[in-house]
Ligand SMILES: Cc1cc2nc3c(=O)[nH]c(=O)nc-3n(C[C@H](O)[C@H](O)[C@H](O)COP(=O)(O)OP(=O)(O)OC[C@H]3O[C@@H](n4cnc5c(N)ncnc54)[C@H](O)[C@@H]3O)c2cc1C
Ligand SMILES: *[C@@H]1O[C@H](CO)[C@@H](O)[C@H](O)[C@H]1NC(C)=O
């Protein structure tokens with residue numbers, strides 16, 4: 380009797396289990412995700428699926444590289460336009476329990492679209508609604524949310540720089556606190572995350588470690604008037620722009636340039652004096668007198684582009700530069716940024732933050748190829764040209780590792796290496812390029828804070844057991 384009851388009970392339990400598992404398997408991971416999300420957060424109107432008419436509008440809203448805006452580009456299962464931390468927490472929890480990967484997007488400037496494109500099933504956590512900036516003038520600090528106009532999430536976590544880097548270092552050199560949601564959906568600040576994780580997210584790429592909601596910055600003093608210049612010099616069909624921003628007066632700048640770079644022949648009439656806020660419009664080629672509110676307007680529309688970077692340690696011979704111009708003319712659509720290092724940049728130790736490119740660099744090159752025709756043939760040809768130019772520059776730039784700037788993400792780094800090499804070796808290839816010796820510490824932090832590798836993407840930091 381007892382045995383009978385037991386086995387019939389077992390049978391019933393089994394039947395129930397079976398029917399539950401059948402019920403689960405009949406729902407798609409997305410539907411399970413949506414159900415889970417609705418149980419874990421008071422969300423209305425934050426989730427867009429392909430059923431929502433505005434799905435594509437929202438998807439394309441922050442997508443700087445048109446290469447990833449084609450009908451055949453893989454799309455996310457859903458976009459979660461988080462309005463507060465609870466939406467981020469619920470997304471992490473529900474994506475995890477349904478084995479769906481996430482991609483995190485703030486400004487959508489990623490050169491390879493890694494914040495909104497993937498070959499795996501994924502949802503996007505979109506930060507554009509979390510965008511306030513809170514300034515404390517007494518303390519000279521500011522809390523800046525990841526979705527603030529510039530798209531601060533990726534810019535800061537990737538070691539972003541601006542025009543004052545030779546005076547004050549990178550954005551990450553001026554971050555004093557951060558709020559992050561980790562793989563267990565915990566909300567942490569600097570104190571609760573600890574110094575290792577706080578180190579890692581200041582240049583190691585946030586998306587390997589968590590979702591950063593907000594950054595606390597130490598503000599820097601600028602004089603009431605700055606001096607800027609944008610001097611154009613032409614060589615046949617090549618145009619060179621010498622651009623400068625100086626935290627001081629025109630007189631002082633002219634005497635400094637006369638001393639250290641007389642070849643430029645900088646004139647008083649080349650220089651413009653203005654408050655810092657006006658320089659932001661100047662660098663966007665806005666006419667004088669443009670209202671300052673213009674800085675709040677979204678940047679230029681997206682374009683097709685492929686970019687690469689290099690670090691230069693020794694002067695490039697003149698003949699090589701001549702050949703480089705010739706190649707650029709053949710390619711027709713490429714421009715380069717040569718971004719001088721030195722100053723404050725060389726005083727900061729390479730291990731201070733994950734961004735390792737400090738002393739010893741004369742300048743960084745960005746090879747920026749952009750074009751209008753979006754056909755696959757055109758995309759292939761332009762990407763090939765970028766590779767060709769970079770190959771040509773091999774003898775004149777950093778090697779072992781050939782360094783690259785994380786914020787100029789390049790999918791070619793670590794691609795096309797022999798198939799007998801492990802996934803970790805591939806990660807080490809891009810890891811060493813972006814982080815040099817800091818890669819190992821990033822792997823340790825990653826292994827500690829996200830051992831299951833929930834926060835992964837195409838060029839993420841691997842765990843030790845990857
Ligand atoms: C027109 C243009 C101008 C640029 N100018 C400069 C410049 O002057 N200086 C400079 O340093 N860089 C510059 N960049 C590069 C830019 O800093 C990087 O592309 C940066 O990664 C952009 O961050 P984002 O949030 O806009 O991009 P996204 O594409 O949203 O994100 C980039 C990466 O960061 C991750 N990420 C985004 N938000 C978060 C978050 N909240 N938490 C965790 N991870 C997150 C993403 O998942 C992705 O891996 C420029 C890029 C463009 C397209
Ligand atoms: C998307 O559509 C669903 C179902 O119609 C709706 O509940 C949800 O609010 C919509 N999302 C947004 C952001 O409007």
Ligand SMILES: *[C@@H]1O[C@H](CO)[C@@H](O)[C@H](O)[C@H]1NC(C)=O
Nearest residue numbers: 409410413428429430431457
């Ligand atoms: C989208 O709409 C289709 C057709 O109405 C429906 O079958 C499907 O369940 C919907 N998907 C989501 C995620 O709401």
Ligand SMILES: *[C@@H]1O[C@H](CO)[C@@H](O)[C@H](O)[C@H]1NC(C)=O
Nearest residue numbers: 652653654657668669670671
């Ligand atoms: C700065 O910009 C404001 C707004 O356009 C303008 O009124 C002011 O004259 C500008 N100052 C300088 C020095 O360009």
Ligand SMILES: *[C@@H]1O[C@H](CO)[C@@H](O)[C@H](O)[C@H]1NC(C)=O
Nearest residue numbers: 755756757758759760761763
């Ligand atoms: C790009 O280069 C590859 C390898 O050299 C070549 O096979 C391919 O045809 C090129 N593509 C275009 C569009 O030129």
Ligand SMILES: *[C@@H]1O[C@H](CO)[C@@H](O)[C@H](O)[C@H]1NC(C)=O
Nearest residue numbers: 796797798799800801802804
């Ligand atoms: C991978 O293969 C290449 C040649 O096919 C060989 O030279 C190399 O040693 C191999 N590497 C490893 C890690 O097995």
